[in-house]
Amino acid sequence: xSHRFPWHLxxxxxxxxxxxxxxxxxxxxxxxxxxxxxxxVTGERRFSGLTNFYTLLGESTWSNAFWNALWNNIRFFxxxxxxxxxxxxxxxxxxxxKGLKGARTYRTLIFLPTLLxxxxxxxxxxxxxxxxxxxxxxxxxxxxxxxxxxxxxGNESSALTTLALISVWQFVGIPMxxxxxxxxxxxxxxxxxxxxxxxxxxxxxxxxxxxxxxPTLGLVxxxxxxxxxxxxxxxxxxxxxxxxxxxxxxxxxTFFYRTFFGYQSQIGSATLGATVATLMFLVILLGVxxxxxxxxxxxxxxxx
Amino acid sequence: xTFSLPRLLALGLTASLGSTALAQSLTIESWRVDDRxxxxxxxxxxxxxxxxxxxxxxxxxSPTEYDSSINARLQAGTAGDLxxxxxxxxxxxxxxxxxxxxxxxxxxxANYQDFAKRAxxxxxxxxxxxxxxxxxxxxxxxxxxxxxxxxxxxxxxxxQFFQVLDTIKNNSRVTPLAxxxxxxxxxxxxVFTNIGANYWQGEQGRQALLxxxxxxxxxxxxxxxxxxxxxxxxxxxxxQSQTYGDSQNLFALGRAAIYPTGSWDIxxxxxxxDFEFGAFRPPVEQPSDQCYISDHTDIGIGINAHSxxxxxxxxxxxxxxxxxxxxLFTNRVTGFFSLSSHEVDVTDPVAAEMIGWRNDCESxxxxxxxxxNRGTPNMEQELWVVSSQVLNGTISAEAAAAxxxxxxxxxxxxxxx
Numbered sequence: 195x196s197h198r199f200p201w202h203l204x205x206x207x208x209x210x211x212x213x214x215x216x217x218x219x220x221x222x223x224x225x226x227x228x229x230x231x232x233x234x235v236t237g238e239r240r241f242s243g244l245t246n247f248y249t250l251l252g253e254s255t256w257s258n259a260f261w262n263a264l265w266n267n268i269r270f271f272x273x274x275x276x277x278x279x280x281x282x283x284x285x286x287x288x289x290x291x292k293g294l295k296g297a298r299t300y301r302t303l304i305f306l307p308t309l310l311x312x313x314x315x316x317x318x319x320x321x322x323x324x325x326x327x328x329x330x331x332x333x334x335x336x337x338x339x340x341x342x343x344x345x346x347x348g349n350e351s352s353a354l355t356t357l358a359l360i361s362v363w364q365f366v367g368i369p370m371x372x373x374x375x376x377x378x379x380x381x382x383x384x385x386x387x388x389x390x391x392x393x394x395x396x397x398x399x400x401x402x403x404x405x406x407x408x409p410t411l412g413l414v415x416x417x418x419x420x421x422x423x424x425x426x427x428x429x430x431x432x433x434x435x436x437x438x439x440x441x442x443x444x445x446x447x448t449f450f451y452r453t454f455f456g457y458q459s460q461i462g463s464a465t466l467g468a469t470v471a472t473l474m475f476l477v478i479l480l481g482v483x484x485x486x487x488x489x490x491x492x493x494x495x496x497x498x
Numbered sequence: 499x500t501f502s503l504p505r506l507l508a509l510g511l512t513a514s515l516g517s518t519a520l521a522q523s524l525t526i527e528s529w530r531v532d533d534r535x536x537x538x539x540x541x542x543x544x545x546x547x548x549x550x551x552x553x554x555x556x557x558x559x560s561p562t563e564y565d566s567s568i569n570a571r572l573q574a575g576t577a578g579d580l581x582x583x584x585x586x587x588x589x590x591x592x593x594x595x596x597x598x599x600x601x602x603x604x605x606x607x608a609n610y611q612d613f614a615k616r617a618x619x620x621x622x623x624x625x626x627x628x629x630x631x632x633x634x635x636x637x638x639x640x641x642x643x644x645x646x647x648x649x650x651x652x653x654x655x656x657x658q659f660f661q662v663l664d665t666i667k668n669n670s671r672v673t674p675l676a677x678x679x680x681x682x683x684x685x686x687x688x689v690f691t692n693i694g695a696n697y698w699q700g701e702q703g704r705q706a707l708l709x710x711x712x713x714x715x716x717x718x719x720x721x722x723x724x725x726x727x728x729x730x731x732x733x734x735x736x737x738q739s740q741t742y743g744d745s746q747n748l749f750a751l752g753r754a755a756i757y758p759t760g761s762w763d764i765x766x767x768x769x770x771x772d773f774e775f776g777a778f779r780p781p782v783e784q785p786s787d788q789c790y791i792s793d794h795t796d797i798g799i800g801i802n803a804h805s806x807x808x809x810x811x812x813x814x815x816x817x818x819x820x821x822x823x824x825x826l827f828t829n830r831v832t833g834f835f836s837l838s839s840h841e842v843d844v845t846d847p848v849a850a851e852m853i854g855w856r857n858d859c860e861s862x863x864x865x866x867x868x869x870x871n872r873g874t875p876n877m878e879q880e881l882w883v884v885s886s887q888v889l890n891g892t893i894s895a896e897a898a899a900a901x902x903x904x905x906x907x908x909x910x911x912x913x914x915x
Contacts, residue, residue, distance in 0.1 A: 255875045255908070325736020326744050348680050348738025350892060434562065438682045439738065439890060440883055455566030458683075459588055459871040459878040462566050 222475070228468035239465065246469035260470070262441055263449035264477070266354055270445055271422040273358035274365075279414055281362070282369035283407075287399060289370075290377040301374070305367035312364070316431035319360045323347050347432060350442040357443055361428055365421075369414040376410040377403060409493050416485055423478050426451065446474050522810055523553040525578030527571075529564035530797070532765075533831055540830050545817055552810045572597040572802065579805035580814065583628035583798035585617035586867050592800075593620070593627040599803040600625050604812060606819025614837040617795040617863070628798030629815045632827060632834035635852045636692035636792040639749065639757045639767065642774040644672055652778035656725070659781040663732045666755045674732035676754035677889075678740025685726075685885035686878070688758050691792050691864040693780045694722040700790035700862035708869060710912030714903040715896075723888045723895035730891050738890050746770075760794075761833035761852045768832060768846070777851050779859065793861035795837060873909030880905050 232242040250256045285304060289297050307315065322328045323346050331343045346356045380403060388398050426447030429437055435457050437444035452460060454467025526537070537556040545554060557578055559567050565588055571577040572592060581598060583589040592598045601607060602625055607615070610630050618628035640652060648669055653659040666674040679685055698704065698718040706712035712719075734740060734748065749757040750770040757763070767775055782789050799818060801811045817823060824836035832846045835853050844850040866877045884898040893901075907913040 255905070320739075320741075324739065324744065326734065326740060326748065331735070343736075345736035345739035348678075348736065348740070348890075350887075350890075434681065436682055436879060436882065438883065438886065439679070440887055440892070456569065457562075457879065458565065458876075459584075459586075460876040461588070461591055462569060 225468045225471050226475075228465055229472040231465045233463060233465050246466055247473075249466065250469050250473070259441065259444070259449060260473070263444045263446050266443065267423055267425075267445040269354060270358050270361075270425065271419060273355060274362055274418050274422055275415070277359065278362040278366050279369055279411070279418065282366050282414070283373055283411070285366070285370045286373035286377055287403070289374055301371075304370060307364045308367040310364070312427040313431045315360065315364050316428050319363075320347065320432055323356070348439065350439045353433070353439060354443045357428060357432060360432075361425070364428075369418070372410055372414055373407055376407045380406050405494070406496060409495060412485070412490055412493060415489075416482060419481050419485070420478055423474065423481070446470070446477070450474060522551055522807065523555070524580055524807055524810055524814060525555045525557050526580040526582065526799070527564075527568055527578040528556065528558045528582035529561040529584075530582070531558040531560055534558055536830055541823070541826055544822060544826055545814065549813060549817070552813065554814070568592075572804075575804060577802050579802050579807050579811050581628075581800050581802055582631075583618055583800050585795050585798065585863070587869070587871050589618055589628055589798065589800065590620065593625075597803055598627040599801040599808070600627055601629060601800065601815065602626060604629070604815060604819075606816040609819045609838040609840065611839060613861075614795060617867070618798045618800070621869075628800035629818050630795060630837040631797040631799055631818065632831070633837055634760045634762050634794050634796045634834060635855065636688060636760045636794070637758075637777050637779045637852055637855070639759055639763065639775050639777050639848070641672075641749070641752060641755050642776050644670065644752070644755045652776065653781050654778075654785045656781045656783060658785075660728070663756070667732055670755075672752070673734040673748060673754040674756060675729060675734075676745045676749040676757040677729070677733050678737045678742070678745050679886040679889045680739045680741045680744075682882040682886040684742055684745070684758075685889050686881040687864065688760055689726055689729075689889070690722060690881060690885045691794075691866075692758060692760075693725065694719070694865060695790035695792050695862050696780055696782050696787070697722045698865070699788075700860050704862055704865055704868075707865075707906075708912070713913070714906065715899045720895050720899045723885070723898045726885065726888045727891065727895055730889055733889070761835070761849060764833040764846060764848050764852075765831070768848075775848065777848050779852075779855050789855075789859035790862055791855050791859045792864060793856065794864045794867065797834065870906065870910070873906070875905040875908070877902065877906060 228239075229246055230241060230243060231239040232245055233239050250260055285300075288294065289301055325331075325343070325345050331340055334340045334343050344352070346352050384402060385398060388402055393401070423446060425445060429443050429445060429448050430451065433443050435448055435451050437448045450467060450470045451457075452462075453470050454462055454464060456462030534556055542554045542556065546552070555578075565584065568577060568581060569592070572581075572595075577597075581592070583592075583598070589598060593600075606629060607626060612623070614630040614633075615626050616623070618630060619626045644666070645651070648665055650662050650665060653662050663674045666672060677684060677689070695703075698706075698712075703712060703718055707714070714720075730737070734754070740748075745754075745757065746763070746766060748754045750767060752771070752773055764777075779789060779791055799815065801808065801815065805811055819838055821838075821840040821842075824838045824840040824842050827834060828836045828842045828849075829845050832849050833852075835844075835849075836842055844853050866881060870877045880902055884893065884901055887893045888895060888898050903913075907915070
């Protein structure tokens with residue numbers, strides 16, 4: 195029996211490995227490496243250890259902006275968790291009800307915004323919410339809702355929440371579909387047995403369906419977390435890279451953009467930008483690890 | 499759906515594969531997307547009449563992306579031969595990195611006065627690295643029909659200015675001021691440095707800040723923000739989320755009477771507005787006071803030091819310094835005024851009115867354009883942020899001044915006590 199080197203494995207793995215390596219792993223590693231360098235006025239780079247990290251976390255002009263962006267990002271994520279995912283669960287539960295008329299139409303309509311470009315979404319909502327061209331004060335007054343007329347995207351107190359809700363509106367379809375698929379995979383005989391035992395639909399949902407889709411909710415949480423901490427386009431499309439008013443909509447993505455590319459007369463720094471990117475990577479890594487250790491391991495999976 | 503480094507790198511790769519250079523063919527990098535048609539239909543053909551052997555391509559990038567993209571492409575060696583230059587530090591920085599060639603031996607430079615060259619020279623004034631192209635003048639446009647209907651005349655003093663605003667607010671349905679604070683830059687570039695020059699007496703106040711004799715917390719600067727705090731009452735409802743484009747539309751549709759702006763907007767309204775409009779300059783305290791205007795050196799053009807077509811590029815710049823370019827640029831790019839010493843007759847009435855202010859008033863550039871934007875925190879951004887907050891009424895004039903001064907003193911030696 196001869197042990198030949200399994201060349202076919204290399205052959206089949208190579209395309210994926212090469213593409214992943216060149217476009218994902220290498221840039222990531224190089225970003226981490228770049229964060230340990232500083233750049234002189236003439237563009238030469240030299241190794242400087244943790245200088246960039248001290249600058250970013252130690253100097254108040256940088257650290258205030260960083261913590262502000264991180265905190266805004268956490269709020270952005272929490273709004274998604276509190277609004278997007280419960281609504282997605284509710285919609286999925288309703289859609290999976292037996293005998294619901296037009297379920298397919300609803301499903302398509304709710305999923306549709308996800309397919310649109312974020313820039314278009316930003317533009318449409320900016321127009322709808324525009325005090326000048328959007329839903330007018332008169333129309334709201336007719337409905338008795340004139341207290342709702344405000345520059346929602348322009349006020350420091352409401353801009354971030356408004357943007358988060360726009361993002362929820364757009365992306366609610368994705369968790370809905372995931373949960374819906376998972377609800378459909380619950381075998382009918384379990385539900386029927388529960389019905390025969392006299393359980394109400396309410397009780398069936400809380401005691402049978404929900405525990406069975408919990409692993410999917412965990413997946414949705416992780417997807418939301420990673421997506422939100424990499425978010426950028428919506429804020430950039432609606433508020434620009436300066437993320438006004440007064441940086442109240444600045445999240446890590448926009449903060450990274452300004453640091454890396456510069457903005458107007460602020461000159462970009464590739465090395466400091468790489469440091470921000472590294473910190474973003476660490477935040478996401480820590481978040482995902484915390485989730486796996488604290489929650490994922492304890493989830494019970496049922497054999498169905 | 500996500501924004502990631504790998505994707506950016508992939509984008510950069512495709513961008514860098516897209517440019518190749520032919521001998522005697524020049525590519526102009528610019529942020530003036532609006533001027534593309536003009537370059538292609540008027541300026542380049544005019545140049546080719548005298549220099550048929552040099553082919554020119556105009557390749558603009560959108561203004562907010564220009565600085566970062568040109569920086570990246572110069573570093574990667576993929577930028578065009580001619581670089582449109584922002585004034586002062588952004589271009590100075592490119593020169594120091596060796597990306598913008600020195601133009602000192604170029605004959606055309608003799609056609610410019612020192613004030614025009616200052617925006618694109620080293621701090622000691624010895625080396626110039628961009629050919630000055632044009633400046634913009636800040637002021638106010640007004641709808642002549644609305645003014646006539648309400649029996650108003652353009653104001654000279656601040657008191658008259660607020661009387662005019664009150665009359666429009668109380669006696670008509672139009673918005674007095676077409677201005678929003680969503681995009682933030684207007685709050686600084688077309689409000690603070692526009693009306694402010696009269697408060698800090700133009701160059702005098704700007705130099706005093708630079709040499710450490712004045713502070714942003716002095717009355718001359720705080721008073722500007724104090725006036726801006728009063729403007730909120732005259733801006734449209736929900737102006738906090740009104741963009742620059744919204745303001746342009748509001749004025750172009752005749753739904754606002756006064757539009758604080760710069761001369762670059764004249765061309766847009768010549769095109770879009772079907773009413774007659776005029777311009778008035780920033781109001782002064784007493785009608786007899788000396789007036790100051792923000793006459794900002796805005797556009798220059800330099801040579802990519804690594805371009806293989808140095809000779810052709812220098813030939814082109816010498817043409818830019820000539821009278822033909824001055825005439826064409828001033829009158830075809832309405833609202834941008836040539837900086838060379840050639841006499842040019844401005845044909846557009848509003849542009850002519852604005853350039854005429856140079857005869858009565860003293861010119862100054864935007865307050866923070868020189869040196870002050872060099873540090874961290876970046877003063878340009880800080881001024882956008884605090885000035886728009888003052889317009890929003892969320893911070894006081896004093897707090898705005900304190901924040902700017904504190905950031906300035908943090909890195910600028912003459913300002914730290």
